[in-house]
Amino acid sequence: MKLELRDITKRFGSFTANDSISLTVEPGQIHALLGENGAGKSTLMNTIYGMHAPTSGQMLLDDEPVSFSGPGDAVAAGIGMVHQHFMLIPVFSVTESVALGYEPTSGAGMIDFAAARKRVEEISARFGFDVDPDTTIEELPVGAQQRVEIIKALARDARVLILDEPTAVLTPQETDELISIMRQLKEAGTSILFITHKLREVKAVADTITVIRRGEVVGSAEPTASETELASLMVGREVSLTTQKQPAQPGEAALEIEGLTVLSGNGKVTLDSVTLDVKAGEILAVAGVDGNGQTELTQAILGVRQAASGDIRLNGESLKGKSVKERLNSGLGFVPEDRSTDGVVAGFSITENFVLDMYDQPPYASGPAMKPAVMRAAAQEQTTRFDVRMGTVDDPIRTLSGGNQQKVVLAREMSRDLKLFVASQPTRGLDVGSIEFVHRTIIEERDKGTPCLIVSTELDEALNIADRIAVMYRGRVIGIVGPHTSRDVLGLMMAGVPSEEAERIAAEHQTTLSEMDEEVDG
CATH class of the missing domain: 3.40.50.300 (P-loop containing nucleotide triphosphate hydrolases)
Structure with missing residues (x-):
């Protein structure tokens, strides 16, 4: 299936997340969308998947204009999406997770779990996913959970598959397995839109590359381009891929x-x-x-x-x-491996997360009295230093991209x-x-x-x-x-x-x- 975007723009109030983005994913092609965190990649994917309505622009599937009022419409049209943070219920089995929301039923109107299980087995065997349909999600390693998400999309006959930062939580070995899976899907005719910021993976698997920066398409490239060229296009300046440092003086x-x-x-x-x-x-x-x-x-x-x-x-x-x-x-400054669970409180503001365990200490408090203005000023200074892409420090931290949440955690811990x-x-x-x-x-x-x-x-x-x-x-x-x-x-x-x-x-x-x-x- 061919997916085409024409001048897609998405605004949230006065903030423009996507600005006139155009690209085409050909049938059986792996098209990489490369960009910094906060560049607008995930917003664009959520718009394609029907989670946001575009402010303007047009989307076409096999040259026919389409519009979606929700993810269900996108799934029905043949689009599947694997989100950066998996949409799985830990206590469900693999079969239950794949069937959820699209449960096959028997003639008596009961859920046909045997049919759902067979579908999981067929897809797993076809692509060598090696996933036990009876295992509960919480028992699976992260790489296997991602394969379940892909099975879920394929079980709903996805012909265009969106992978949003799919390697962000994978080990190098699991990344290699995913790249192999992507190639198999491509050979089977599935069109893949691969969203990432990792240059080595783009060069390994992409057929073509579109680069976006601050919500706009700034160029395209072939996978033969060097990592330095891609990095410079993505960031808008020359970037050193190796860190210069003097020998340690331990x-x-x-x-x-x-x-x-x-x-x-x-x-x-x-x-x-x-x-x-x-x-x-x-x-x-x-x-x-x-x-x-x-x-x-x-x-x-x-x-x-x-x-x-x-x-x-x-x-x-x-x-x-x-x-x-x-x-x-x-x-002790401590940055946990899972920022969303252990590093931030999603409903708290950026400022509140910045002082999460320091709110009762100087200079943020004097005795029992907190100093909100001091907290806010410190949060503003450090988020500017760490280049956190945000509205204001009063916004809930859940409004930030995952990478920008990570920057807030780093700014907090390194301010001690x-x-x-x-x-x-x-x-x-x-x-x-x-x-x-x-x-x-x-x-x-x-x-x-x-x-x-x-x-x-x-x-x-x-x-x-x-x-x-x-x-x-x-x-x-x-x-x-x-x-x-x-x-x-x-x-x-x-x-x-x-x-x-x-x-x-x-x-x-x-x-x-x-x-x-x-x-x-x-």
């Missing part, structure tokens, strides 16, 4: 973790005798496939998970027995008088321009002498900003290496291979490749 160990063991609610060991340290004036990156204990490590540092054994010390003082509030007040900075996936959902700024800001914090622990599933990020990299596998630190370690070695370590053996295997693999090259040249 001091004494400021954060010391010794023999730390954490158990899950059912008694399973999720963090197994972890010992590591972060020195003053150093960035230690923790790498690994998601789910290997990184979450438990950061939560134990914050105090929301209790240690079964071991100790955590900050500047020589044990944090054992200290509450979360006490740890934050002592100078930091003794330790811990960030889990600090640039998840951010565009290249924002990533450049965040990395530079973290390095500036390091250069002040602050110990920084950064958890990231993005190998490029770990290699870009870290002074040392600790790799976790099944709750253990399998090795700590330098920032010049190859991606091959890190990848092997993330699969559980100890560092020395990983280096040997990688070297042998490289030798084999060199011999092959010599044979070809000969």
Whole structure:
């Protein structure tokens, strides 16, 4: 199916989110829409899907004009959408989630779950999704939940599939699986509109690229364009994809973790005798496939998970027995991996979220009296510094894009008088321009002498900003290496291979490749 947009404009009051956007997605084509967070990508997708009515402009399917009064109309017309934040009910099974709202019925008017289950099995088998129709959503990893969303769209005969920032919450391995799925869908004739800000993925899978900036189309490109060219087009200026930094000048160990063991609610060991340290004036990156204990490590540092054994010390003082509030007040800046659940309160204003756990402390309060004007001024200053795209600091934070919510969390945590900075996936959902700024800001914090622990599933990020990299596998630190370690070695370590053996295997693999090259040249 061919999807065409002609001069689509969407305004919210005086704010123009989309300004005369035109593009065409040909049948069986992967068309990437590339842009910064807040550029208007998600608004445009929601307009196509019938969640917003365009202020002006026209949409056509197979050259016929269409207009939708809601998502049901879009689905009926053959458009499916996988949202950045999945629309799934945790306690439902895969079958129930796929059937919800479009339940097949038997002759007696009862829901035909057998038919729904068969449909899930057929689509899963056709595309190799490997999804059990009887598993509940909450039992599935994030990558599998995304496959359920795609099955849901295909079960409703979607011929145009919108993927809105589909890799924002995926590990590198899950991203590779998604790219493979997209190619299969394309071969089957599905048209895909792929919304993202990740240049490597665009180049890997797109047939053509449209770039939007501040709600307007600013150009188009082929996937043969360099990442630097795409980044510059997206941001509107030259962008460095590598962060320049001076060698670290580390001091004494400021954060010391010794023999730390954490158990899950059912008694399973999720963090197994972890010992590591972060020195003053150093960035230690923790790498690994998601789910290997990184979450438990950061939560134990914050105090929301209790240690079964071991100790955590900050500047020589044990944090054992200290509450979360006490740890934050002592100078811990903490960026959680899930901003929407753990980082912000959706109904609160941007200002209220900026002072979320500091509202009762100077300069935001004097005794029991809060100082709203001081809070607002500080929020305004820091959101301007972090380039948060917003109306005013009085707006509810839920009105911001996911990336801009992340910037508010970062602005809040980095505005403290930091003794330790811990960030889990600090640039998840951010565009290249924002990533450049965040990395530079973290390095500036390091250069002040602050110990920084950064958890990231993005190998490029770990290699870009870290002074040392600790790799976790099944709750253990399998090795700590330098920032010049190859991606091959890190990848092997993330699969559980100890560092020395990983280096040997990688070297042998490289030798084999060199011999092959010599044979070809000969």
